[in-house]
Amino acid sequence: MKKSLNFCFLAGAFAVLSLTACTDEKMEDNVLPQPQNESAKIQQPGEKEKICSYVDQNWSSTAVLKTALKTTTDTNFMNAQMAKIISLWGGTSLTFRFVDDPSNANSTYNAISYSNGKIYYGYAIYYDAKAKGGDIVNAMILAHEYGHQLQYRYNLPSVNESTARPNELEADGFAGYYLRKPNGYNKTNFTEIATAYEFAQSIGDYQTTSAGHHGTPPQRRSAVRLGFLLGQYDLSATDFDYNFFYYYQGVLNGTYKMGKNSKNPEIDAYMSQYMDELRKIQSGEISAEEFKNLK
Ligand SMILES: [Zn+2]
Structure with missing residues (x-):
C-alpha cells in the first residue's frame, strides 16, 4: 500500500512539472507559440508530443498523447477510417491522436475536434464503444x-x-x-x-x-x-x-x-x-x- 502511494505521489509531481513545461501548448487553440530558443523544435509536428506528456486543458493532467491504440488491429482500423473520411470529403491531412491515461482510465472517455486541425480520441471511449x-x-x-x-x-x-x-x-x-x-x-x-x-x-x-x-x-x-x-x-x-x-x-x-x-x-x-x-x-x-x- 505504502509503495503504491509513493508511486502515485511521484507520478503526480511529474504531471505538475510537465504541465508547467507545456503552458504554451495549452494555448495553441488560440495563440501561436511565443518565439523562443526552442521554437524551431516546437514547430516540428510531433516534437511537442515527445516533450510534453500534458495534453491540454480538456483532458486530465495525467493523460498522454499516443499515435496508437492497444493493438495494431485497433490502430489500423481507426487510421483507415480517418483516411477514408478525409478522402470522402476531399480533405487534407490532419493530426489524429489517441489519448491514454493509465492512471485514470475513465478520464479519456471523450473525443474532441479542435479548430486547428486536430482530432484527439480517448482510449476509454474507443474501447467501450467497441465492446458494446x-x-x-x-x-x-x-x-x-x-x-x-x-x-x-x-x-x-x-x-x-x-x-x-x-x-x-x-x-x-x-x-x-x-x-x-x-x-x-x-x-x-x-x-x-x-x-x-x-x-x-x-x-x-x-x-x-x-x-x-x-x-x-x-x-x-x-x-x-x-x-x-x-x-x-x-x-x-x-x-x-x-x-x-x-x-x-x-x-x-x-x-x-x-x-x-x-x-x-x-x-x-x-x-x-x-x-x-x-x-x-x-x-x-x-x-x-x-x-x-x-x-
Ligand atoms: Zn460534436
Whole structure:
C-alpha cells in the first residue's frame, strides 16, 4: 500500500512539472507559440508530443498523447477510417491522436475536434464503444468529429443558433452520410446505422470544444437519418450543408411542404418522400425502436 502511494505521489509531481513545461501548448487553440530558443523544435509536428506528456486543458493532467491504440488491429482500423473520411470529403491531412491515461482510465472517455486541425480520441471511449457496439460506433463517432473539421474549414453550419445545436445536428448528419457512402463505411442497411447511432448517443458526450446543447435525442436521430438519405447523392461539404438545413429547417418549422429546393430538383424529388418521416422522427412520433427498423 505504502509503495503504491509513493508511486502515485511521484507520478503526480511529474504531471505538475510537465504541465508547467507545456503552458504554451495549452494555448495553441488560440495563440501561436511565443518565439523562443526552442521554437524551431516546437514547430516540428510531433516534437511537442515527445516533450510534453500534458495534453491540454480538456483532458486530465495525467493523460498522454499516443499515435496508437492497444493493438495494431485497433490502430489500423481507426487510421483507415480517418483516411477514408478525409478522402470522402476531399480533405487534407490532419493530426489524429489517441489519448491514454493509465492512471485514470475513465478520464479519456471523450473525443474532441479542435479548430486547428486536430482530432484527439480517448482510449476509454474507443474501447467501450467497441465492446458494446462494435467497430461501426467508433466509425460513427470519428465521422461526427470530422464533421466539426468540415465546419471549421468551410465556415459551417450556415445556420446559427444561440447553442451548438446546429453544429451538433449537422455533425450527426455528416456521420450518417459517411456511413452510407460506398466509398465510406458502405452500410446501405439503415438498421445497422440506427443501432450504432443509438449506442453512440447513449455514451454520448463526445463533444466539440464549443459547449452547449446538442439537440434532443429525437432531433439527433432525424439528423442522422437525413444525413443517411443525402448519402444517396455525391455532395461537397457546402452542398451537404445547404441540403441538410434546407430539409432540416423545413422539418423543424413545418415549412417543408411549401418550398421547393430549386437548387437540387433531383434531390428534392427523392427527399419529398421522406419529409413526413423526418418530421415524425423529430417529433418522437417514430420511437427509438421504430427508428431502428427504418429501411
Ligand atoms: Zn460534436
